[in-house]
Amino acid sequence: MQMPIPNADLLANKAQIVARLREVLPRDAVIDDPAETRAYECDALSAYRCQPLAVILPRSTAEVSAALKLLHELGVPVVPRGAGTSLAGGSMPQADSVVLGLARMNGVLETDYDNRFIRVQAGRTNLSVTGAVESDGWFYAPDPSSQLACAISGNIAMNSGGAHCLKYGVTTNNLLGVTMVSMAGEVVEIGGAYLDSGGLDLLGLICGSEGQLGVVTEATLKILPKPEGARPVLIGFSSNEIAGACVADIIRAGILPVAIEFMDRPCIRATEAFCHAGYPDCEALLIVECEGSGAEIDEQIGMIRQIATRHDPVEFREAGSADEAARIWLGRKSAFGAMGQINDYMCLDGTIPVNELPFVLRRIGELSKEFGLDVANVFHAGDGNMHPLILYNANEAGQQELCEQLGAEILKLCVEVGGCLTGEHGVGIEKRDLMTVQFAPADLEAQLRVKDVFDPKWLLNPAKVFPLSVTESRRVS
Amino acid sequence: MRVESETQLAEAVRDASGALVIRGGGTRPVGRCVGEALEVAISGISLYEPSALTMVVGAGTPLAEVEAALAAEGQRLPFEPGDWGKVLGTPGHSTIGGVVAANVSGPRRVQAGACRDSLIGVRFVDGRGDVIKNGGRVMKNVTGYDLAKLMAGSWGTLGVLSEVAFKLLPAAPTQATVIVDMPAGAAQVALATALGSPFDVSGAGWVPGVGAVVRVEGLAQSVQYRADKLATLLAPFGTVRIEQDGSGAIWAKLRDLTPFVGKPGDLWRLSVKPSETADIIARLGGEVMLDWGGGLIWALLAEGVDARALAAPYSGHATLMRGSRADIFQPEPAPVAKISAGLRAQFDPRGILNPGRMS
Secondary structure (H helix, E strand, O other): OOOOOOOHHHHHOHHHHHHHHHHHOOHHHEEOOHHHHHHHOOOOOOOOOOOOOEEEOOOOHHHHHHHHHHHHHHOOOEEEEOOOOOOOOOOOOOOOOEEEEOOOOOOEEEEEOOOOEEEEEOOOEHHHHHHHHHHHOEEOOOOOOOOOOOEHHHHHHHOOOOOOHHHHOOHHHOEEEEEEEOOOOOEEEEEOOOOOOOOOOHHHHHOOOOOOOOEEEEEEEEOEEOOOOEEEEEEEEOOHHHHHHHHHHHHHOOOOOOEEEEEEHHHHHHHHHHHOOOOOOOOEEEEEEEEOOHHHHHHHHHHHHHHHHHOOOOEEEEOOOHHHHHHHHHHHHHHHHHHHHHOEEEEOOOEOOHHHHHHHHHHHHHHHHHHOOOEEEEEEOOOOEOOEEEEEOOOOOOHHHHHHHHHHHHHHHHHHOOOEOOOOOOOOOOOHHHHHHHOOHHHHHHHHHHHHHHOOOOOEOOOOOOOHHHHHHHHHO | OEEOOHHHHHHHHHHOOOOEEEEOOOOOOOOOOOOEEEEEOOOOEEEEEHHHOEEEEEOOOEHHHHHHHHHHOOEEOOOOOOOOHHHHOOOOOOEHHHHHHOOOOOOOHHHHOOHHHHEEEEEEEEOOOOEEEEEOOOOOOOOOOOHHHHHOOOOOOOEEEEEEEEEOEEOOOEEEEEEEEOOHHHHHHHHHHHHOOOOOOOEEEEEOOOEEEEEEEEOHHHHHHHHHHHHHHHHHHOEEEEEOOOHHHHHHHHHHOHHHOOOOOEEEEEEEOHHHHHHHHHHHOOEEEEEHHHOEEEEEEOOOOOHHHHHOOOOEEEEEEEOOOOOOOOOOOHHHHHHHHHHHHHHOOOOOEOOOOOO
16 A cells, blocks of 8 residues: 655654754653554554654643644654554555544533533443433444444544434434644634534534544534334345345335344354354345334334345344344354455445445446455445455455455445445545545546635545545645 | 537536526525626436436426426425525526535435435536536446535536536435424424434424424335334324325425515524534524424524524524625635635536535
8 A cells, every 4th residue: 555655754754843842741641662552553454554753642632732843843644543444445554754642531420401512522332322321211323333332533534424324324424513623723613513614514524534634632423312122133134136136125115114134144154153143054145123112013024024025035123132133133243253264354334325235236236246355245234335345365366456456446446336435434545546536627626625624724534535646745745 | 508418518617707696496586696697408217227216307397397207107306495486586406416506305305315416417518618417317326526416506607517417315205293382582492303303304493483493204104103113202292183185385485485486584594413403593583494403494583684693693594585685605614615606616617517606
């Protein structure tokens, strides 16, 4: 993966930069020993690594502001980092950068059920936001698979989704306000415990900007009362096409489940071998979850059963207890781990129009044969957000490159049918060079101009999101 | 000037020598409008996939046409945009581009989000005359910066919309409204109780002559069940009844502000922290309607008064929708104002798109 040529002056001045950081931050907040900074050399896209100059771990917005002000003055690039779970390399350092980690900013600042929000420090993990309110019957809706580990700051940077966003939306739909520090160190309050913006929607712009416009240190998040109950059904089918058609019919019938998840045969087989969830041995399966009271769920599942029956399912399994519900979800939730056990894999994240599902799955199968690499599919079918997992052997010469080529072909296919490169993981470094497939030069230029406003010196996470050739003149000047 | 295609629109902006007033149906003339009128008549639904819950439509398409096409397939815009034509005294027909430019969201905002939350893609012409696209036609998309949200609610000051794309929802077959007989000043606590329940409330407001109102929508059995539960939950707040046949009409009143139509005075719209609402409306005086669980206050006040000074302190923002004061939009704190000015300078370097409209 190509990264910008590090600034030799910055590399040479490492000791001085670290010393200056220690003047504005507590001693234990600045890490420069390479043995310790090694822990920050990559994120969950672990194929790519790079040691930063230093890592800083501030404890407050004021400390973030002081550090950024200094680094801005010194012209040092900054790579913000939540929990380092990005699958796109969003928090991968560059050699002449300082990593700004938010892990120590994990507190709850305010919980307000009357106004239905929680305000947290942005380094707090996603699941522990729900953890702070669930005993009172509330939850925070976006639920990325990494929710045990991933931080709210990273969720905001990537506009993360999850299995249940078909009903509840993604991060941007559940974010009410942020405290953000600009690269120059200025603290900006945007939004708050009220709806919509009185001026331009800067909150919507910041969410999903991959840490390139500012460092979010605190967030006001919408919380929701927990539904009375939830119940999944598992439906097995004899082909991907039929499963895809069933998804379309469910949506068309006016039912909006909270989740519709899809797994194909390679994925079903691997997860069965891994966790023995008891899934049927079939070509494709759907997990559909409905919420409400017992009677409401019965009504919805009754309709889903009618629709599914028209598609001649191999199996229709309704959870009769909490234990059966957990078993239905077990395989889906173990899918990535199961694939990881048998192979190295690359996880894609393109979104397609839902009605293109059968065609795209067939075409992925053909591409898989052409490249000689297996592809397993597990994804959010209700909203068309696909997660093809390309299996390869990283120890075999040339396989990683081949895998990346196949990945690029699949993502181009997603764009061709009217979709996009990434539905919830972000562009990072991983899909940076494919941006020109989806966007014309004027489209990209408009985005670059936004960064010019927030970060005129192009110091915040500058090597991400856009092809390096497109940003070069801005980064170098 | 009237344009019927994106090419014509780009030309018109490129060739403009002075300020342009961007216009869809002309039903929401909020804010300063000085310059040559540019009417966007790029009309027509270019793509509608009911099974994918998505629609792509020309910005100048009448809202009524969009809603009719959706209704024919049993679907709807999730955010329930209102028609302000009657209350603002403007003839003409609201366009979908105008709805997006003003980020118009009705009662269902509390459940389904704002217009900007359903907006999944835009095409627009910036102040240079360049055509720019952002987002697309799929429900989940984090590819690059989200300029679609930036365009929503930018009142034509950053670019002129030519095409917009939405995610949609199935229309609910049934609805019911739980009505609590109580004054506006007390309503917020009851509304918060309803919104804090697991009964999936799709509207929570206060309407003059009706009372506090809470809506549920969905399948018939489920609506009945939840309405009964809410009625029990809200009984301590006042006399409760459940309205079924007349439910839709109540929400149309709130959405289109019909109780204020034809009445004199300045019309203010305040988006605030709901728990502050009771104090704010007591300080404001005048007639009010409440939406979004009390977080949205529509207030009819004496001409020329400064609602912001009266309402203070409040967290949120106030906009003068109809009236003669010059400070129409909420003044922004300096760091935010600096960013907004920077964005306007980038998207519209000549300052010709609705200049000063959001001030």
